[in-house]
Amino acid sequence: MRCFLLLILALIPLQSWSEENVRDLKFGTILFDYYQQNYFNSLIGYEVAKARGELKHQKNEARLLQGGMTLSYGLPQQAEDIFLDLLKQQVSEPDRNKAWFYLAKLYYQKGETDKATETLALVKGEIPQEIKREFNYLATLINIHNDHLDIAEQAIAASAKGSVYEPYLMFNLAASQLSRGLIGDSEINFQRVIDYTKTHKDEEFAVLADRAKQALAHVDVEQNDLLSAWGHLQNVRTTGLYSNRALLSYGWTAIKLERYTQAIPALKALDQRSISIAEVQEAKVLLAHLYEQQGAHRTALKHYLLAEKAFASGVDAIGGARRVIAGQRIPQEFVRNLEAMMDETDWYGSEPSLDYNKLTPFLIELMSSNPFHIVIKELRDLYALQDNLNYWRRQADEHQLIIRHRQQGWSSDSLAKFVEENQAMKDQMETKVSELQLHSVALSVEEQQRFEPMLDAVRDDFDQMEKMLKKIRRIEKPYRESEQKLAWMAQLHQEIDNKLAQVDQLILKLEQVMRKVVNAELDKHEERMKYYWAQARLGKARLYDRTLLNLEQAAPVPTEVN
Numbered sequence: 001m002r003c004f005l006l007l008i009l010a011l012i013p014l015q016s017w018s019e020e021n022v023r024d025l026k027f028g029t030i031l032f033d034y035y036q037q038n039y040f041n042s043l044i045g046y047e048v049a050k051a052r053g054e055l056k057h058q059k060n061e062a063r064l065l066q067g068g069m070t071l072s073y074g075l076p077q078q079a080e081d082i083f084l085d086l087l088k089q090q091v092s093e094p095d096r097n098k099a100w101f102y103l104a105k106l107y108y109q110k111g112e113t114d115k116a117t118e119t120l121a122l123v124k125g126e127i128p129q130e131i132k133r134e135f136n137y138l139a140t141l142i143n144i145h146n147d148h149l150d151i152a153e154q155a156i157a158a159s160a161k162g163s164v165y166e167p168y169l170m171f172n173l174a175a176s177q178l179s180r181g182l183i184g185d186s187e188i189n190f191q192r193v194i195d196y197t198k199t200h201k202d203e204e205f206a207v208l209a210d211r212a213k214q215a216l217a218h219v220d221v222e223q224n225d226l227l228s229a230w231g232h233l234q235n236v237r238t239t240g241l242y243s244n245r246a247l248l249s250y251g252w253t254a255i256k257l258e259r260y261t262q263a264i265p266a267l268k269a270l271d272q273r274s275i276s277i278a279e280v281q282e283a284k285v286l287l288a289h290l291y292e293q294q295g296a297h298r299t300a301l302k303h304y305l306l307a308e309k310a311f312a313s314g315v316d317a318i319g320g321a322r323r324v325i326a327g328q329r330i331p332q333e334f335v336r337n338l339e340a341m342m343d344e345t346d347w348y349g350s351e352p353s354l355d356y357n358k359l360t361p362f363l364i365e366l367m368s369s370n371p372f373h374i375v376i377k378e379l380r381d382l383y384a385l386q387d388n389l390n391y392w393r394r395q396a397d398e399h400q401l402i403i404r405h406r407q408q409g410w411s412s413d414s415l416a417k418f419v420e421e422n423q424a425m426k427d428q429m430e431t432k433v434s435e436l437q438l439h440s441v442a443l444s445v446e447e448q449q450r451f452e453p454m455l456d457a458v459r460d461d462f463d464q465m466e467k468m469l470k471k472i473r474r475i476e477k478p479y480r481e482s483e484q485k486l487a488w489m490a491q492l493h494q495e496i497d498n499k500l501a502q503v504d505q506l507i508l509k510l511e512q513v514m515r516k517v518v519n520a521e522l523d524k525h526e527e528r529m530k531y532y533w534a535q536a537r538l539g540k541a542r543l544y545d546r547t548l549l550n551l552e553q554a555a556p557v558p559t560e561v562n
Contacts, residue, residue, distance in 0.1 A: 025054075026045070026049040026054040026055060027049070027055060027057075027058045027061065027062055029045055030042050030045045030046050030049065030062060030065065031065075033045060034065060034069065039069040039381075040381065040384050040385070040388070042065075042069060043066065043069055043070075046062055046065070046066050049062070050062070060086065060089075060091050060092070060095045061095070063082065063086050064083075064086070064095070064098055064099060064102065066082055067079045067082035067083050067086070067099075067102060068102060070082060071102075071106055071109075076106055076109070076110055079106055080103065080106055083099050083102055083103040083106070084103070086099050087099050087100070087103075093124070093125050093126075094126075094128045097123045097124065097125065097127060097128055097131075098128055098131055100119055100120070100122045100123045101120065101123055101131050101134070101135055101138070103119050104116045104117075104119040104120040104123075104138060105134075105138055107119055108138060108141070108142065113142060113145050113146065116138075116142055117142050117146065120135075120138065120139060120142065123135065133159075133160075133163060133165065136155065136159040136160060136165075137160065137165045137169065139155065140152050140155045140156060140159075140160065140169050141169070141172065143155065144169075144172055144173055144176050145176075147176075147180070149173065149176060149177060149180075149182070149185075152169070152173055153173060153189075156169050156170060156173065166196060167193050167196045167197075167200075167205055167208050167209075168208070170189050170192050170193050170196070171189075171190070171193050171208055171211070171212060173189050174186045174187075174188075174189035174190045174192075174193065174212070174215070175215070177189065178215070178219065183219060183223075186215075186219070187216060187219060190212040190213075190215050190216050191212075191216070193208060193209060193212040194209045194212050194213060196209070197209040206237065206240070207240060207242065210236050210237055210240065210242040210243075210246065211242060213232045213233070213235055213236045213246075214232070214233070214236060214242060214245065214246055214249065216228075216229075216232045217229040217230075217232040217233045217249060217253070220232065221253070226253055226256055226257050227257065229249075229253050230250065230253045230254060230257060233246055233249050233250040233253060234250065236250075238269060244270065244273070244277050244278075244279035244280065245279055247266045247267075247269055247270050247279070247283070248266075248267075248270060248279040248282060248283055248286075250263075250266045251263040251266040251267045251270075251283065251286065252286075254266070255290065260290060260293070260294055263290060264287070264290065267283045267286055267287040267290065268287065270283035270284075270287075271283055271284055271287055271303075275310045275311065275313065275314035275317070275529070276314065276317065276362045276525065278365075278525075278528060281311070281314075281528060281529055281532045282532065284303070284306075284307040284310060284311075284532065284536070285304075285307055285532050285535045285536055285539065287303055288300050288301075288303035288304045288307055288536065288539055289539060291303060292539065292542075292543065297543055297546065297547070300539070300543060301540065301543045301544075304536050304537075304539040304540040304543065305540060307532070307533075307536040308533065308536045308537060308540060311529055311530075311532060311533035311536060312533070314529050315526060315529055315530065315533070317362075318362060318522050318525055318526050318529070321362055321363075321522055322519065322522060325515055325518050325519060325522075326515070362521065362522055362525045363518060363521055363522075365521070366517070366518065366521045372517060375510060375513060375514055375517070376514075378510060379507065379510050379511070379514065382503055382506055382507045382510065383507070385503050386500070386503050386504065386507060389496060389499055389500040389503060390500065392496050393496055393497070393500060396492075396493045396496055399489070399493070400493065403486070403489070418472075419469055419472050419473055422465075422469060423469060426462065426465055426466070426469070429462070430462055433455065433458055433459075433462075436451075436455070437455055440455075
């Protein structure tokens with residue numbers, strides 16, 4: 001539950017600005033990159049604007065934004081330093097309150113709830129309108145964490161009623177009440193989460209309602225009220241993130257109620273889904289076992305055989321997933337195609353893909369975990385740094401080429417010769433153009449009008465060339481970089497190489513961590529799948545033995561011949 005609270009809080013945007021709020025042009029460009037989640041470009045834009053003094057009116061707002069983006073990069077200590085440094089300065093009360101709020105939010109995300117409580121209490125006076133809802137949200141979460149459940153419930157009713165935060169706060173409150181044994185209160189609040197979706201049809205609220213229904217079913221099962229649990233599970237959607245667990249729970253509850261025929265449709269629905277899903281693996285064996293218990297041995301044997309075949313293909317798919325994971329660029333593909341990999345259809349699809357552009361469905365559960373997302377996020381940022389450094393590495397190579405050309409290039413004599421040769425070429429071309437102009441006089445008026453613009457353009461080019469040659473004639477000595485400047489540029493080029501090597505090393509380490517974590521997740525899938533595969537084999541063998549026994553018992557006893 002703690003992880004759930006932190007995840008929900010992290011999804012809240014840092015702040016929103018309207019067009020009227022943007023008073024510095026450069027702040028607008030920083031905001032643009034921020035809302036595109038291009039935090040690297042936004043931070044660079046901030047540093048450039050700060051160095052050039054382009055933030056005349058919104059320096060503090062930009063500083064707050066920098067702290068928020070630094071926190072998004074997983075650098076809480078640096079973000080804390082930014083907020084604390086801002087609070088040491090003479091800033092307006094709204095900006096000071098925002099800084100205290102973001103600092104409290106930072107402490108809460110770090111799990112330092114006591115410091116978050118103390119820091120949030122430092123917000124004085126009127127709370128800025130743009131953070132008012134987030135402030136109330138954070139304050140309510142802290143109250144829930146500190147077991148001030150009555151105060152939290154009053155706050156939800158007073159300040160979060162009707163907002164997008166209400167169902168999340170209500171769910172967290174209900175979960176906390178349940179963990180503290182307040183069963184009746186938790187059931188009331190879980191039901192309020194469900195009721196919220198009747199007037200708010202967004203998918204995110206429907207998903208939350210599914211979780212609340214399953215929580216109520218879990219409570220009923222713990223109280224041995226199977227009929228009520230079954231009723232709640234009937235209302236969970238049969239597609240979506242939590243549908244697999246709901247269908248399996250529905251099937252088990254129906255079996256416990258001895259309503260076997262009503263358990264079968266739920267298990268059949270699961271049976272058609274991807275073998276990579278844990279609930280599907282269990283349902284395949286359970287469905288065959290259910291038929292076996294009902295005496296439908298032929299149907300049970302068929303499902304045991306189909307399950308055995310499915311588990312064999314699943315284990316092969318895991319082997320294929322391992323080969324893909326071992327690919328040189330697959331971690332990069334994970335990061336850069338994250339949206340495609342988390343395509344909702346793969347959560348319950350019957351034909352999961354296994355390639356560079358689609359995350360194998362065996363890793364959906366892993367992709368939903370917060371620690372793995374942190375690794376993905378850090379890799380994404382490192383890949384962005386790598387791309388940026390590679391770009392500047394190419395620019396440095398071109399710069400070095402220019403420098404070498406200059407060093408090996410012009411002398412005073414060669415420069416004078418160049419001017420002389422080009423002056424001669426210009427004179428020759430001017431003579432030819434004059435001849436063309438004389439020839440054009442013999443043409444019709446219409447043809448002369450066609451040629452006149454071209455001749456004018458050529459004359460303009462000659463004038464420009466003459467100006468350039470005059471500038472070159474004034475050069476007494478060709479430009480050469482000083483030894484000091486050459487050494488400075490070489491140092492900068494070397495710094496790019498050093499930083500690139502450092503980033504490459506960090507990427508290599510994180511990719512190794514990622515591969516280990518992914519392979520550990522595949523090990524869990526393989527172990528579970530082999531367990532259910534063994535169960536299917538045992539069921540098949542049991543039915544074969546029973547069939548042979550029945551045949552032996554049905555065979556006529558041979559009579560003795562005297």
